[in-house]
Amino acid sequence: LPKALAAEGGSLPPIYCAVVEAGLKSGRLAIALEGMGHFARGYADLRRLLGLAILYPMLVFSLAYALFVMFVTQIAPRFVREFEHARTAMFGALTLLSWLGQTVVYWGPAVPAIVLLGALIWLLSGRATALEPGRIDRMVKYVPWARGVLISSRAAGFADVLALLIEHGVPLPEAVGLAASATGDPGLMAAGQEIASAIQRGDPL
Secondary structure (H helix, E strand, O other), X not given: OHHHHHOOOOOOOHHHHHHHHHHHHHOOHHHHHHHHHHHHHHHHHHHHHHHHHHHHHHHHHHHXXXXXXXXXXXXXXXXXXXXXXXXXXXXXXXXXXXXHHHOHHHHOOHHHHHHHHHHHXXXXXXXXXXXXXXXXXXXXXXXXXXXXXXXXHHHHHHHHHHHHHHHOOOOHHHHHHHHHHHHOOHHHHHHHHHHHHHHHHOOOO
């Protein structure tokens, strides 16, 4: 089995291969795979939760964009006509809004098209379902209420994977490094490698 997994050429997450090998060495492969299944389900739940967290700002953005398009095409021209009737010089912002209203046929559909194209590329790339927490959409970290969820989930994932590896006999330095790598978080990965090196040197945990 380890040879078959290695023959996949890295198409499987390293943490999955490590759990399988640890389960074989400990003679408890079924239990190890069940633990990995729990981790995968937790990761899927995280993706669903983050998707719901991003949905609200996307709806707000869509509404704001629609209102902006309506303003530059319907409201701004009326202001321009009033300024022209009053023979008053228009201020720069109104001139810009009027120009945007006149050219909306060019840039109006472009923004929704770019957003939809980006979402389609993300889905087709496989990142939407990949069992790699580090590949969660990088934009999530810029969403305030989703960032805390992501940080807490990575910490919990680190603890779960570390416990799973230790229970199946993986040496502590290797287990710490693998569990940190499974989170995909650069800070946790650096800290995990540092802790693993300290343990190998014999330093107190």
